[in-house]
Each structure stands twice: as C-alpha cells, then as structure tokens.
Amino acid sequence: MSKRDSYIAAIQKSYTTDKPTIRLGSGILDGEIIKEAEIYLPLKMMNRHGLVAGATGSGKTRTLQVLAEQLSNAGVPVFMSDIKGDLSGFGQAGQSNKAIEERCQALNVTFEPQDFPIELYSLSGKLGSPMRATVLEFGPTLLAKVLDLNATQTGVLSVLFKYADDKQLPMIDLSDLKMTLNYLSDGQGAAEIKTDYGSISTTTASTILRKIVALEQQGIGAIFGEKSFDIDDLLNRVDGKGVISLLNVSDVQDQPALFSTFMLSLLVEIYNTFPEAGDLDKPKLVFFLDEAHLLFKDAPKVFLDQVEQIVRLIRSKGVGVFFCSQMAQDVPDNILSQLGNRVQHVLRTFTPNDVDNLKKTVKTFPRSDFYEISEVLTTLGTGQALITVLNEKGIPTEVAATHLLPPTSVMGPLSTADYENRYRNSELYRKYKDTVDPESAYEILTRRVEEQxxxxxxxxxxxxxxxxxxxxxxxxxxxxxxxxxxxxxxxxxxxxxxxxxxxxxxxxxxxxxxxxxx
CATH class of the missing domain: 1.20.5 (Single alpha-helices involved in coiled-coils or other helix-helix interfaces)
Structure with missing residues (x-):
C-alpha cells in the first residue's frame, strides 16, 4: 500500500462516523490536498471543548466562522465575541469568487451561499442590545479581575459579597458596591462586621473605591445593572437554525479584561443555572472565547482556578467552550489539558522565543506517522491548519494537516445601516434597552445611615x-x-x-x- 493510500485509510478510520458532525475540510499530504481524506469534528464531542490557535492573518477568524455556521445549521446556538466588529456578515449570504471556487474544487464541495440568524449585543449598548450583569451575579473573583485588585483587596471585596449575601442586600450596580464599601469601612457598619467578618482598613477601602470610580469614568460602569441578561436568550433558534449571538466589543477594545471577563461571567451564570444534561448527541450551546490571552494575562491563581473549574464541569451542562488565541501557551496548562479538540494554524518562528513556543506546541500533539509536526506547523498556508479532535469514543484522532472549507456567509461586516437596523428591530433590543433601578443596597444602606x-x-x-x-x-x-x-x-x-x-x-x-x- 502506498503512503497516500495508507494516509487515506488512517484518516477515514479515525474520522469517519455515522453521528452528526462538522465538516472541516480535507487532509494534506506532502503538499497535496487529498479529497478523500475528509476531516470531521463529531458534534457529540463539541462539549469536550477546544482550541483554535495560530499567527495573526493565518485564518483563525474564518475557522471560527466555519465552525459557527455548521453548528447553526445543526440547530446549535453559538455565542462569540466580535473583537473587531467584522463578524456580522453571518447575517448575509456570501458571494463566490475565484479563490472560493478554487478552494471548493480542491475539496470536492459545492459552494452554497447562506445567511444565518444573528443577534447583536454590546456592553456599552451603542452597538447592539445592551448586555448587563448585576454586581452580585458578576461575583468577587471576576470583579477583582476587572478592577485589577491585589490579593488583599480581593479579600475585602469577598467580605462585601459575603455580607450582602448574608443580609440579603441586593448589590445591583456600582453605586450599590460603593455604598456597601463605605458603610462597612466606617462607623456603624465597621462595628457591625468587626466580629464576624473582620475589619476593613480605610486605606484598602479608599484604594478599591478609587478603582471603581476610574471604571465609571471610562464610561463602562453601565454594564452593571438591571435588566441583567437572561442566559436563556442565548438558546434561541430560527427556522431550525441555532442563533449566532455576537458580542461586539470593538468600542471597548481598550478594556480587554472587561469584555473577556464578562464573557466568562456568562459561563459562570450558565454553570449555575443550567440543569445537568449528561452526554448529548450535540451540545445545547457553544461558546467561542476569542483573544483568550486577554482573559489569562496577569490573572491571579484564584481566578485561574475558577476558570478551570468552570471549563472542567460545564460540559456536563451540554455546553462547549472553544478558546481562540495566537499560541497554545496563552492558555494555562491546567485549562489546556481540558481542551480535547485542537485546530492549530501556522506558527511563525521569527525570534528565539517563537522557536521555544513551537517546540512546546509540538509536544501537545499526538505522534504522527505521516508528518514532521514541527515542519508542518511552520509551512501551513492561510486557511490551513493542523487538526486533531476527539472521535465519538473520546479517543484523539490522527493528526491531519487540513485544507479548510470556506465560510458560506459574508466574510466581513454588514453595512452600517443594515447593522443598526437589525439590532434596533430586535425583540431583545426592546427587552434590554431601558435600564431598571430597583431598590437595592444603595437605598437600603442610605436609609440605615440616615436613621442612625x-x-x-x-x-x-x-x-x-x-x-x-x-x-x-x-x-x-x-x-x-x-x-x-x-x-x-x-x-x-x-x-x-x-x-x-x-x-x-x-x-x-x-x-x-x-x-x-x-
């Protein structure tokens, strides 16, 4: 048997299944695209999570687009961040061109333009339906990450949340948080918590307060409040297709810790509210966390531990999580070990540090009889990736250099008019556009202080x-x-x-x- 035939046999044995799948593309061997070596990702294994990595310009975004399109066609809702504001093209059918025709011919597929149901969200409320969370829903660990607090300050924040829970004190927005902090660090409140919770120094309280005020001055304090986002709104379907929910963060790009942590807060909410689902034929929902390195940069251990716990346990809720970043090393080892599906685009080796990263990445792939992995990773073209996933039995598949399918929707943003028209006419925009100011910690503690x-x-x-x-x-x-x-x-x-x-x-x-x- 020739090397080519052996390769085709190995790929077909490893990837062929009668279960619902996502078609990723076809294998590449010695520079040749092998049409018969079709590469699939079983839908059943999507809740085993994954990683899409590679250098800038290698085609990671289009890989995410292909994955999201096929998930939507399978009736699986998708949530993903839109870092540059250029993914709204999901909502419009694509158009064929010479490059697309050549790619489809090489893969032996027909290009069928499609549009997909989308919902457009924004943290500021300026680029889509506003997404909010209450301070209590966000929790002390994630909020400490946003505020860039040290361990001592994070501990004080935890005291505030514990006190609010014990006293059934609703902390809805940052005004509630500031009022609670002021109350517990001085006067009656300080005396009240001294025995059961410990004292809060005025210096620490002042530092936290300054950081809260700085967040407000940046104009993004509005993400904390009511109506908070109902996580069930991510599970919608239209005409049998899963809705692709896009969080446009292009207007808060200078606050990467904010939007990445906000997305993680949604995962925490899902974990806390979704019922156990066990092993499903396809996931209930798939999350794509783009620019994952922003989530983990300078993160304290308590934060990383929480992320690991969520990633490890949320699969039992029927939810898959895919991280997207430039290098596998951007994701901590204990979390990387939970990601069973790997799509690795080309890596550049321009510096000694790049060479070290390449060596580390190679070690994360199974051994291959057909590739010198270190060589393949540096010679992949745009729209190509080295892939290994979990088959329906949970066993890693044969490593395959893959020529990927093209997206069937527009590879770019909608026009400004179409974009605005879509989200302003959305039922969810009408649901969330107006803020609600219920009685909360600010009013309760203000009355308590006035009475005192x-x-x-x-x-x-x-x-x-x-x-x-x-x-x-x-x-x-x-x-x-x-x-x-x-x-x-x-x-x-x-x-x-x-x-x-x-x-x-x-x-x-x-x-x-x-x-x-x-």
Missing part, C-alpha cells in the same frame, strides 16, 4: 438638654446665694467682719478699747 444619624442627633439633643438643665439648676442656686449676699444688712456685717479680721492681722487696737469702754 437621626438617632445620634436625638441622643445628642437629649444630652445637651440634660446638660442645660443641670446648668440652669446650678445657676438658680447661685443666684439665691448671691441675693442673700447682696442684701444691705449682709453687706454691713461683711464689712465689719473684714475690718475686724484685718485689724487683728495688722495689730491695730479697736476704737472702743482706746476710749476706755472696758
């Missing part, structure tokens, strides 16, 4: 009245004594006594004795 101030003022007034009463009684007694002293007879007696005393002291004789009266 009134009690203190009343007690102060009573003490002042009692003091004045004592002063008035003393003044009355003194005034009576002064009246007695001021009487004429009293003044006369007083003068005589004084003269007598001073007379004796000076040795003078009295007038009566000098006159011989005795």
């Amino acid at each position: 101030n009134r009690v203190e003022e009343r007690e102060k007034a009573e003490q002042e009245a009692a003091k004045q009463s004592r002063s008035s009684g003393s003044r009355a007694e003194k005034s009576t004594f002064e009246q007695v002293l001021s009487a004429p007879i009293t003044r006369q007696i007083g003068r005589e006594l004084i003269r007598g005393v001073f007379g004796m002291l000076t040795g003078k004789k009295s007038t009566s004795r000098s006159k011989g009266w005795f």
Whole structure:
C-alpha cells in the first residue's frame, strides 16, 4: 500500500462516523490536498471543548466562522465575541469568487451561499442590545479581575459579597458596591462586621473605591445593572437554525479584561443555572472565547482556578467552550489539558522565543506517522491548519494537516445601516434597552445611615438638654446665694467682719478699747 493510500485509510478510520458532525475540510499530504481524506469534528464531542490557535492573518477568524455556521445549521446556538466588529456578515449570504471556487474544487464541495440568524449585543449598548450583569451575579473573583485588585483587596471585596449575601442586600450596580464599601469601612457598619467578618482598613477601602470610580469614568460602569441578561436568550433558534449571538466589543477594545471577563461571567451564570444534561448527541450551546490571552494575562491563581473549574464541569451542562488565541501557551496548562479538540494554524518562528513556543506546541500533539509536526506547523498556508479532535469514543484522532472549507456567509461586516437596523428591530433590543433601578443596597444602606444619624442627633439633643438643665439648676442656686449676699444688712456685717479680721492681722487696737469702754 502506498503512503497516500495508507494516509487515506488512517484518516477515514479515525474520522469517519455515522453521528452528526462538522465538516472541516480535507487532509494534506506532502503538499497535496487529498479529497478523500475528509476531516470531521463529531458534534457529540463539541462539549469536550477546544482550541483554535495560530499567527495573526493565518485564518483563525474564518475557522471560527466555519465552525459557527455548521453548528447553526445543526440547530446549535453559538455565542462569540466580535473583537473587531467584522463578524456580522453571518447575517448575509456570501458571494463566490475565484479563490472560493478554487478552494471548493480542491475539496470536492459545492459552494452554497447562506445567511444565518444573528443577534447583536454590546456592553456599552451603542452597538447592539445592551448586555448587563448585576454586581452580585458578576461575583468577587471576576470583579477583582476587572478592577485589577491585589490579593488583599480581593479579600475585602469577598467580605462585601459575603455580607450582602448574608443580609440579603441586593448589590445591583456600582453605586450599590460603593455604598456597601463605605458603610462597612466606617462607623456603624465597621462595628457591625468587626466580629464576624473582620475589619476593613480605610486605606484598602479608599484604594478599591478609587478603582471603581476610574471604571465609571471610562464610561463602562453601565454594564452593571438591571435588566441583567437572561442566559436563556442565548438558546434561541430560527427556522431550525441555532442563533449566532455576537458580542461586539470593538468600542471597548481598550478594556480587554472587561469584555473577556464578562464573557466568562456568562459561563459562570450558565454553570449555575443550567440543569445537568449528561452526554448529548450535540451540545445545547457553544461558546467561542476569542483573544483568550486577554482573559489569562496577569490573572491571579484564584481566578485561574475558577476558570478551570468552570471549563472542567460545564460540559456536563451540554455546553462547549472553544478558546481562540495566537499560541497554545496563552492558555494555562491546567485549562489546556481540558481542551480535547485542537485546530492549530501556522506558527511563525521569527525570534528565539517563537522557536521555544513551537517546540512546546509540538509536544501537545499526538505522534504522527505521516508528518514532521514541527515542519508542518511552520509551512501551513492561510486557511490551513493542523487538526486533531476527539472521535465519538473520546479517543484523539490522527493528526491531519487540513485544507479548510470556506465560510458560506459574508466574510466581513454588514453595512452600517443594515447593522443598526437589525439590532434596533430586535425583540431583545426592546427587552434590554431601558435600564431598571430597583431598590437595592444603595437605598437600603442610605436609609440605615440616615436613621442612625437621626438617632445620634436625638441622643445628642437629649444630652445637651440634660446638660442645660443641670446648668440652669446650678445657676438658680447661685443666684439665691448671691441675693442673700447682696442684701444691705449682709453687706454691713461683711464689712465689719473684714475690718475686724484685718485689724487683728495688722495689730491695730479697736476704737472702743482706746476710749476706755472696758
């Protein structure tokens, strides 16, 4: 058997299945695209998560587009971040061109333009239906990541959340958070928590408060509030196709920790609310976390531990998570080990550090009888990737350099008018566009402080009245004594006594004795 035939047999044995799948493309061997070596990803294994990695310009975004399109066609809803604001083309059927025709011919497929149901979201509310979360829903660990708090400050934040939970105190927006922080770090609140929660230093409280104010000044504090986003709205379908929900973050690109952490907060919400689903033939929902390195950059251990826990356990809820970044090393090892499906685009080796990253990436792939993996990873073309996934039995498939399918929708953004028209006419836009300000921690604690101030003022007034009463009684007694002293007879007696005393002291004789009266 020739090498080519052996390759085809190995690929077909590894990837062929009678279960629902996603067609990724066809294998490449010694520079030749082998049409018969079709590469599939079983839908059943999508909740085993995955990684799409590669250098800038290698075609990662289009790979995400192909995955999302086929998931939608299979009735699986998709949620993904739109970093540059150029993925809205999902909503419009693509057009064939020479490059697409050549790619389809090489893969022995027919190009069938399609459009897909989309929902457009935005954290600011300026580029889509606003996505919000309450402060309590966000939680202390994720909020600490957004605020860039150190371990001590994160601990204080955890105290605030614990107190709010124990006292059933709704922390909805940043005003609630600031009020709770101020209340517990001074006066009545500080005394209240000292025994059960510990004291909060004014220095730490002031630092956290400044960071909250800085976040507000950047104009993105509005993501905390009501109505908070209902996670079930990500599960919609239209005409049997799963809705592709796009979070446009192009207007908050300078706050990468914010949007990446917000997406993770949605996963936390899913984990906390979705029922256990077990092993399904296809996932309920697939998340694509683009620019994953932004999520993990300078992240504290407690944050990474939470991400690992969510990724490890959320698959039982029927949810798949795919990270997208330039290098596999952008994802921590304990999380990378949870990603069973790998799509690795070309890697560049321009620096010694790039060479080291290449060596590390090679070690993450199974051994291949058909490829020198380090060589393949540096010679892949645009729209090609080295792939290994889990088959329906959970076993890693044969490593395959793959010529990928082209997207069938527009590879770019909708026109500005079409984009705005779509989201403003969405039912979800009407649902979320107006903010709601329910009674929350700010109002509750404000009343508590005002009541305490009134009690203190009343007690102060009573003490002042009692003091004045004592002063008035003393003044009355003194005034009576002064009246007695001021009487004429009293003044006369007083003068005589004084003269007598001073007379004796000076040795003078009295007038009566000098006159011989005795």
